[in-house]
Amino acid sequence: MKSPNLSQDKIKIPKHLAVIMDGNGRWAKKRFLPRKFGHRAGAENLRQFIRWCADFSIKYVTVYAFSTENWQRPDDEVQSLMKLIVEFFGKYNRELEEEGVRLQFLGKIEDLPEKSLATVKRAEEESKNRNRITLNIALSYGSRQEIIRATKAFTADVISGNREIEELNQEVFSSYLYTQGLPDPDLLIRTGGEQRISNFLLWQLSYCEFYFSDILWPDFKKNDLKEALMEFSDRERRFGGV
Numbered sequence: 356m357k358s359p360n361l362s363q364d365k366i367k368i369p370k371h372l373a374v375i376m377d378g379n380g381r382w383a384k385k386r387f388l389p390r391k392f393g394h395r396a397g398a399e400n401l402r403q404f405i406r407w408c409a410d411f412s413i414k415y416v417t418v419y420a421f422s423t424e425n426w427q428r429p430d431d432e433v434q435s436l437m438k439l440i441v442e443f444f445g446k447y448n449r450e451l452e453e454e455g456v457r458l459q460f461l462g463k464i465e466d467l468p469e470k471s472l473a474t475v476k477r478a479e480e481e482s483k484n485r486n487r488i489t490l491n492i493a494l495s496y497g498s499r500q501e502i503i504r505a506t507k508a509f510t511a512d513v514i515s516g517n518r519e520i521e522e523l524n525q526e527v528f529s530s531y532l533y534t535q536g537l538p539d540p541d542l543l544i545r546t547g548g549e550q551r552i553s554n555f556l557l558w559q560l561s562y563c564e565f566y567f568s569d570i571l572w573p574d575f576k577k578n579d580l581k582e583a584l585m586e587f588s589d590r591e592r593r594f595g596g597v
């Protein structure tokens with residue numbers, strides 16, 4: 356397949372792209388494989404996806420890798436996802452470095468098993484001076500939990516005298532979220548055919564454009580990303596104005 360040619364197509368590039376990588380399980384099922392093979396294929400696709408995003412000069416990408424609800428999946432699936440994370444950052448750290456990928460993890464990562472937690476902390480620390488593209492990985496993430504956590508943290512600051520209640524506005528509240536310091540996403544892509552938000556970035560997606568694709572995540576390739584970007588370029592965003 357011919358790769359997208361940016362010089363010929365006037366594409367508006369989102370500054371921050373959010374992605375719900377859905378469909379790994381179905382991808383595996385179609386091949387009569389256990390679900391964990393779907394996640395493995397999904398992780399490989401993420402590895403390439405981040406390169407395509409960098410090629411398109413997208414500065415921030417936030418992907419939903421594991422939700423707070425995903426802890427309820429069967430034990431062996433949770434364990435294989437955790438193992439995959441450890442392997443992924445061990446195996447691809449050099450490559451991510453070459454690509455200039457900064458990594459940040461959003462979510463209740465303190466709930467991860469010890470080895471996975473140590474891996475993600477190290478990956479984050481080692482990547483902090485890279486600046487071509489930032490990959491935020493939502494891990495043990497749930498948006499309602501994030502909002503409650505932010506509310507508690509702000510309240511604690513009021514009680515301890517570090518903040519006044521009157522100071523609270525959208526900007527201040529945003530600074531208590533895991534996404535603190537990041538611009539809000541301009542475009543959300545959800546693969547896998549479902550059209551819902553699944554407790555992902557509820558606050559941050561307020562003005563975001565949504566793009567739904569029927570393609571299962573491991574099959575979502577550079578040309579599919581380009582199509583999403585072209586549709587995004589055609590949409591007019593007014594932020595509630597006229």
Ligand code: FPP
Binds near residue numbers: 443444492547
């Ligand atoms: C949803 O598909 C996907 C997930 C719950 C996990 C997404 C994880 C990855 C793509 C791997 C991430 C890896 C790293 C290293 C960060 P599903 O399993 O719900 O699919 P289904 O809807 O077809 O069952």
